Every structure is written in structure tokens, then in C-alpha cells.
Amino acid sequence: xxxxxxxxxxxxxxxxxxxxxxxxxxxxxxxxxxxxxxxxxxxxxxxxxxxxxxxxxxxxxxxxxxxxxxxxxxxxxxxxxxxxxxxxxxxxxxxxxxxxxxxxxxxxxxxxxxxxxxxxxxxxxxxxxxxxxxxxxxxxxxxxxxxxxxxxxxxxxxxxxxxxxxxxxxxxxxxxxxxxxxxxxxxxxxxxxxxxxxxxxxxxxxxxxxxxxxxxxxxxxxxxxxxxxxxxxxxxxxxxxxxxxxxxxxxxxxxxxxxxxxxxxxxxxxxxxxxxxxxxxxxxxxxxxxxxxxxxxxxxxxxxxxxxxxxxxxxxxxxxxxxxxxxxxx
Amino acid sequence: xxxxxxxxxxxxxxxxxxxxxxxxxxxxxxxxxxxxxxxxxxxxxxxxxxxxxxxxxxxxxxxxxxxxxxxxxxxxxxxxxxxxxxxxxxxxxxxxxxxxxxxxxxxxxxxxxxxxxxxxxxxxxxxxxxxxxxxxxxxxxxxxxxxxxxxxxxxxxxxxxxxxxxxxxxxxxxxxxxxxxxxxxxxxxxxxxxxxxxxxxxxxxxxxxxxxxxxxxxxxxxxxxxxxxxxxxxxxxxxxxxxxxxxxxxxxxxxxxx
Ligand SMILES: [Fe+2]
Ligand SMILES: [Fe+2]
Ligand SMILES: [Fe+2]
Numbered sequence: 193x194x195x196x197x198x199x200x201x202x203x204x205x206x207x208x209x210x211x212x213x214x215x216x217x218x219x220x221x222x223x224x225x226x227x228x229x230x231x232x233x234x235x236x237x238x239x240x241x242x243x244x245x246x247x248x249x250x251x252x253x254x255x256x257x258x259x260x261x262x263x264x265x266x267x268x269x270x271x272x273x274x275x276x277x278x279x280x281x282x283x284x285x286x287x288x289x290x291x292x293x294x295x296x297x298x299x300x301x302x303x304x305x306x307x308x309x310x311x312x313x314x315x316x317x318x319x320x321x322x323x324x325x326x327x328x329x330x331x332x333x334x335x336x337x338x339x340x341x342x343x344x345x346x347x348x349x350x351x352x353x354x355x356x357x358x359x360x361x362x363x364x365x366x367x368x369x370x371x372x373x374x375x376x377x378x379x380x381x382x383x384x385x386x387x388x389x390x391x392x393x394x395x396x397x398x399x400x401x402x403x404x405x406x407x408x409x410x411x412x413x414x415x416x417x418x419x420x421x422x423x424x425x426x427x428x429x430x431x432x433x434x435x436x437x438x439x440x441x442x443x444x445x446x447x448x449x450x451x452x453x454x455x456x457x458x459x460x461x462x463x464x465x466x467x468x469x470x471x472x473x474x475x476x477x478x479x480x481x482x483x484x485x486x487x488x489x490x491x492x493x494x495x496x497x498x499x500x501x502x503x504x505x506x507x508x509x510x511x512x513x514x515x516x517x518x519x520x521x522x
Numbered sequence: 523x524x525x526x527x528x529x530x531x532x533x534x535x536x537x538x539x540x541x542x543x544x545x546x547x548x549x550x551x552x553x554x555x556x557x558x559x560x561x562x563x564x565x566x567x568x569x570x571x572x573x574x575x576x577x578x579x580x581x582x583x584x585x586x587x588x589x590x591x592x593x594x595x596x597x598x599x600x601x602x603x604x605x606x607x608x609x610x611x612x613x614x615x616x617x618x619x620x621x622x623x624x625x626x627x628x629x630x631x632x633x634x635x636x637x638x639x640x641x642x643x644x645x646x647x648x649x650x651x652x653x654x655x656x657x658x659x660x661x662x663x664x665x666x667x668x669x670x671x672x673x674x675x676x677x678x679x680x681x682x683x684x685x686x687x688x689x690x691x692x693x694x695x696x697x698x699x700x701x702x703x704x705x706x707x708x709x710x711x712x713x714x715x716x717x718x719x720x721x722x723x724x725x726x727x728x729x730x731x732x733x734x735x736x737x738x739x740x741x742x743x744x745x746x747x748x749x750x751x752x753x754x755x756x757x758x759x760x761x762x763x764x765x766x767x768x769x770x771x772x773x774x775x776x777x778x779x780x
Contacts, residue, residue, distance in 0.1 A: 382780075
């Protein structure tokens with residue numbers, strides 16, 4: 193998921209709920225049972241999950257834009273096909289996730305409208321531009337890599353439809369990650385110009401990728417309800433550290449320098465990174481990232497320009513249904 | 523290696539493969555422009571699928587053309603290092619996406635033809651072409667079904683969608699004649715049982731069109747003036763822009779491996 197950073201403490205509106213059912217619900221969660229759409233669940237659980245799953249879905253869809261920016265310019269036919277297939281996979285992820293969110297009772301249309309109205313968030317990583325081909329490699333390697341780190345624990349999320357969607361999505365994300373790394377490897381084994389392109393991309397994406405895990409544990413107002421409900425199983429800093437530890441050796445193998453001269457390795461072997469510039473993160477979340485406006489404008493444009501097509505499809509379906517009813521009545 | 527154009531020895535067989543490869547690549551590229559921008563997510567998926575099939579067809583055909591030529595070219599050199607005058611695709615497939623109706627009408631005209639074409643080519647005496655045709659035929663049958671369903675939905679949908687669909691048909695009609703033409707080099711391959719005679723497919727193509735367009739409550743234009751030139755590299759202005767985007771990396775960073 194790309195969305196964890198955006199969760200905020202849920203208002204405690206469970207007061208109205210039957211305490212007995214809530215206790216039973218918690219007992220099922222504690223026993224690692226999966227909650228299914230028709231099961232009773234606290235309103236706040238439903239609300240938290242609807243928001244998290246739909247934010248994740250929006251991220252998949254908005255995430256098509258920065259990479260889609262290179263489909264028409266991919267440097268070989270093999271890369272073009274692979275990138276197109278990857279961006280198509282992200283759209284598929286969006287579709288499964290909207291379907292998972294719909295099982296909680298809100299329609300895809302409403303969820304999409306909230307995003308287009310600027311009322312719902314998507315991952316801030318997609319508010320950065322893809323300037324060179326190396327950005328495509330870097331996104332696969334690091335952005336899909338960070339997504340996997342976040343999503344693997346979600347395969348055990350207490351809500352069944354989300355957990356199952358994540359299992360399917362994670363398989364494809366790890367394929368994307370390997371593909372991205374392979375692009376980087378090709379660049380780093382190529383000309384000086386290509387290697388410089390790879391280093392430049394890493395320099396630009398490194399810090400924003402670390403921010404994908406969300407604010408530091410010390411300052412984040414993460415609800416312990418998410419943890420109690422087994423939606424969230426690791427803290428932001430835990431996941432970030434896992435990611436850094438996994439990534440540093442990969443960068444070394446590529447011969448690229450992580451743009452953090454202060455990074456050190458501690459006694460337990462963890463790579464300790466320098467302070468993250470959270471002002472930048474807040475600015476991007478507030479809508480001031482380099483591409484926030486472009487991303488929203490692009491989504492709204494497709495939505496608005498596609499309205500007549502969706503209306504035509506609906507009108508045709510209605511006519512057809514009417515004709516079938518008329519025929520059946522004869 | 524420089525970023526200059528390669529020279530291709532266009533024997534009839536090389537040219538034949540190249541023309542079909544260019545059709546598939548240019549149309550696949552056009553469809554890929556929709557990815558992330560389609561009217562609904564299901565169509566982002568569907569148009570990307572079709573684009574992927576077409577790019578796959580192009581790769582096989584380029585590889586075959588390069589092998590038939592035997593001068594050390596490969597799929598990427600053929601795609602990325604020929605300029606607009608060396609491209610051999612139909613004018614139809616290079617036409618801009620326009621609105622969704624224009625994209626789908628373009629696809630419908632082409633797929634209705636390609637489906638018949640590949641099916642006929644499955645019996646080619648050239649084993650590679652026959653194998654490429656067998657795979658492409660399955661794909662184009664799906665492309666045709668997808669496009670036909672949309673023509674019907676748009677034609678029999680709302681007033682606006684009917685108008686847009688009819689406008690797209692009227693606009694693109696003059697680019698369909700070129701599909702059925704064959705020059706002398708191609709005639710020789712047809713006689714040898716290697717190539718398909720596209721002229722023989724016109725009747726069945728018209729039947730498919732009439733059925734679908736009729737069900738869509740649309741009509742085919744009466745005009746019979748047809749634009750020609752794509753097969754010999756006399757293109758519309760649109761293709762140069764498409765190629766400058768498609769080829770930008772190979773032209774900017776010559777001779778590198780990606
Ligand atoms: Fe994801
Ligand atoms: Fe994804
Ligand atoms: Fe991915």
C-alpha cells in the first residue's frame with residue numbers, strides 16, 4: 193500500500209455500538225480470524241478500512257500517470273511492452289482494490305468522486321515527476337519495493353477481501369520490483385551517461401521513497417485501533433528500517449551511492465539513515481508537490497472527457513434491457 | 523553506432539513483413555497513448571491489452587524482416603532508426619486517437635480487416651508468417667469483438683455518442699481503401715502462396731462492417747475517394763510526431779543498450 197502515511201486517528205464513534213458484539217468482534221480478530229463483508233463490524237472499523245483501501249486504490253490509479261509518461265518513449269520494444277504491461281497491472285490493482293472497498297458498502301463511483309473532488313488522498317510519491325528513463329527503473333525498484341514492504345503484512349490484514357487482494361497484488365509488485373531493478377542494472381552496466389542517469393534518478397527519488405512509510409513513530413498520531421484491529425502490524429519506522437536495510441546492498445551492487453552521506457551501519461547491522469525532511473513531506477501532502485496539480489488535472493480531464501462514453505454505455509445497456517423485457521413479454 | 527537512419531534492403535519479402543510490422547507498431551503505439559487516460563478503468567485495461575498484442579505482433583514481424591534481410595538489423599533498429607519516409611504502415615493506423623469514438627472506429631476498420639487477413643495468412647507457404655498469423659488471428663478476433671461492441675454501444679447509445687461515432691466513420695473512411703491494395707512485389711509473393719491477396723477480403727470486410735454499423739444504427743459513407751501513400755512512405759503529417767516521440771531515446775543516446 194502507498195497509503196499508510198495518510199491514516200489518522202479514527203474518531204471514536206463506537207460508543208453507540210453494542211458492547212457485547214464489539215467484544216466478540218475483537219475476540220475474533222485476536223484469534224486471527226478473517227472478517228468478511230457480511231459479518232458484523234464496528235462502524236469505525238468499516239470507515240477506517242474504506243478509507244485505507246480506497247486511498248490505496250486511488251494511489252494505484254494516479255500511479256499510472258508518472259510511469260505512463262514514458263510508455264510512448266520507452267527505449268526499446270521490449271521495454272515498451274514491459275512498461276505498458278506494468279502500468280496495466282497497476283490499473284488492475286486499482287480495480288481489485290475498489291472492488292474490495294465496495295464490499296464495505298461504498299460504491300467505486302463515490303470513492304472516485306471523492307478523489308477527484310480532492311477529498312480523498314493518494315500516495316504523495318506520485319506527485320514527483322518522471323524526468324528520464326532511469327526514473328522508470330527507480331520507481332520499479334524503490335517505489336514498488338517500498339509498496340511490497342508495506343503490503344506483505346497486509347496480506348494478513350483482518351479484513352478478508354483486503355487481505356486476499358493484497359496477496360494477488362504483492363505477487364505482481366514483486367515482479368515490478370525485479371523488472372525495475374533490472375532496468376537499473378542495465379543502466380549501471382552501460383555507458384557513463386547511463387550510469388549518471390541512474391545515479392541522478394536515485395538522488396531524486398531516495399528521500400521521497402523513505403517518506404512513503406509515513407511520519408516517524410515518535411510524532412505520528414497512529415491510532416492503536418489499526419494495530420488492535422490487525423490492519424497494521426508494523427510501525428512506520430519499523431517498515432522504513434526494513435526497507436533501508438534491504439535496499440542499501442542492492443544499491444551497492446549497482447555501484448550507486450545512496451544520497452545520504454551521513455548513513456552509518458550500526459552494531460546490529462542496520463543502516464541508520466539521516467533525518468528526513470518532513471517539511472517537504474507536509475508540503476507535498478498539502479498539495480504543493482511538483483506534480484500534485486498536474487496529476488489531479490489529468491485524472492479530472494480523463495474523467496470529464498470520458499463522461500459521454502460512460503453515458504452512452506449506460507444508455508445502451510438500459511435500451512437493451514428494455515428490449516429484452518419487451519421480448520420476454522411477447 | 524550513430525543515430526542516423528539505417529538503410530533497409532527492401533526485397534519484396536522484407537518489405538512485406540515490414541509493412542505489417544509497421545501497421546502493428548504504429549497502431550499499438552497509438553493505443554498505448556490512452557493508458558491512464560481512458561474513459562473508464564476497464565478500457566485502460568482493454569486498450570492496453572490490444573496495444574500489447576499489436577506490439578507483440580510488430581516485434582515478431584520486425585524480427586522476421588530483419589532475418590529475411592540478413593544485414594544485421596533487428597527489431598529495435600527497424601522500429602527506432604527509420605524515419606517517416608521509410609515507414610510503410612497504412613495511413614489509417616497513424617491517424618491520431620481523437621476522441622474515444624475515433625479510436626474505436628479506427629480499431630474497428632483495422633481489426634475487421636486484420637482478422638480476415640491473418641486467418642488467410644495461416645495457410646501461407648512461409649512457415650514463420652503462418653505461425654505469426656495463427657497467433658495474431660486469435661488476438662485480432664478479440665480486438666474485433668471489443669471494437670464492434672463499442673461501435674454498437676456508441677451508435678445506439680446517446681445522441682452525442684451517435685454523432686461522434688458517425689463523425690469518426692465519416693472522417694476515417696477515406697483511409698480504408700489502402701488496406702486492399704497490393705503492389706507488384708506483393709503480387710509476386712501472392713502468386714507464390716506466401717502473401718495474402720488483400721483485394722479478395724474486401725467483400726467479407728464490407729459484410730462485417732455493414733452488420734455492425736447497421737446494428738449500431740449508423741451508416742457507411744457513400745464516398746469512394748481513398749487516400750493512398752502509407753505503403754510507400756508518403757504519410758500524413760501525424761506520423762512524424764509519433765516517431766519523434768517513439769524514437770527519442772534511441773536518437774538522443776545512439777547505440778546504447780537499454
Ligand atoms: Fe500498491
Ligand atoms: Fe500496484
Ligand atoms: Fe507495481
